[in-house]
Amino acid sequence: MERLKGKRVLITGTAGGQGEAAQKLFAEQGAQVIGCDLRPGAAEATASSLRDNGYDVRGYDVDLADPEAARAWVEEGARALGGIDVLYNNAAGFGFAPFPEMTIDLFRHVMRVELEIVFNTTSPAWGVMSKSGGSIINTASYSALRGISPLGQVAHATAKGGIVAMTKSLAAEGAANGIRVNAISPGFVKSPATDAAVDEAGRQWQLNNHLIQRAGTGSDIAYMACYLASDESGWVTGQNFSVDGGATAGWR
Template identity: 75%
Template sequence: MTINDAPGRLAGKRVLITGTAGGQGAAAQRLFTQQGARVIGCDLRPGAAEATAAELRDKGYEAWGHDVDLADPGAAEAWIERGAETLGGIDVLYNNAAGFGFSQFSRMTLELWRHVMRVELDIVFHTTSPAWKHLCERGGSVLNTASYSALRGIGPLGQVAHSAAKGAIVSMSRSLAVEGAEFGVRVNTISPGFVASPSTDAAVDATGRAWQLGNHLLQRPGTGDDVAQLAVYLASDESTWVTGQNFSVDGGATAGWRDDDETQRLVRLYADA
């Protein structure tokens, strides 16, 4: 039996994943292919998505990667249509990719606000809109990535625009679940807490990282695999009665606060920075 003959939880699934060059997207691409899916990824950085896909192909898995600027609706639509043609349809769309932009509201410009909406919210529309007709042909699963910032205020890090965009994704996903139900299309949202990745390394300094970890009951950064394991379930036929839901994978950040000396030290550290 070869790798490609081995059964898996996603055997035969035709999957498109955004942001597969690293972090959560790369982890999802790896786990999805290991579970039998055929995956086409994309990323903004030239050659990056194909590089991660090529590593998987070398191991016998079915993965491909394309360079796509998802903020360009034409480019996003072209990627969706190319993926549907290559795979013979779409069973799963995983909107994982996102840009970022942070500022205290008192200093936020309209340009930054619009940038965040474009790279966090608009890009979900840019892919889901053209994919919708393919998904409705025989049903499928849409996974959208939000954030624990959509569920609780995180003022010190200047996340007003970010939380607004991610909150919109949670609400958008519920409404899409309603519209997709008659066609067998399920739509769910994953809201990670602080996950270690190249993008968070670029966006959050050491002090901000310490403060965020202080918010988590389990005080370690999440990993791409922590999130991708849930994504595998939501993409699989194991979750055929699950739709319109938001799942927090956040080390307990939305459940409550640790009341210990270390947490209070981290809170003071950020306040005094």
């Protein structure tokens, strides 16, 4: 079962959560993977454990909010792999506050660490992928698709809504060069990031609004990403896939 055999893959945010799960699944499915994370040594730690099992995985420290650092990581990855077949923009920071408490500084911070970082990696990857095509996978959120009052998500929802719109425009521009671009909108997924950002009351509120009343896992999202990275999705582009336990489908 090597659905990604020979694929050259860049994944952001591989130190834990959804990115770590995707890195493991992609490697198991035959891909060469280069990951990155903001925390020093964290991406290489998860990569090293996979290399010990014979997989071709490397990890680097990168601040993706720095356009030059993001560009250097993409360009070095392309050189090391001999090209890029898949770019998975998984990483994101966060910032939440009720709108009356939302400052312009916090709003701009969220745009920088959730929306701009997707541009920062996609821009340098675009020229490489234009030569041979490939798949770009962006990470949005179900917060981009429905308003969620209790969690103070105006900035987060705006950034993720921008990713959905960016995905569609990039798909239109990339089609002529064989670049497919899709997004995944997770619901509430248990991860180190959500554990840090959401208190118990917010967590319970979200779970109560999922038809399948459990938190998602990194693997739930990784399997969708694997499909979008693979040739199985060769006629799929410009789409946003909700993997959210039914949160955007209806009420239980």
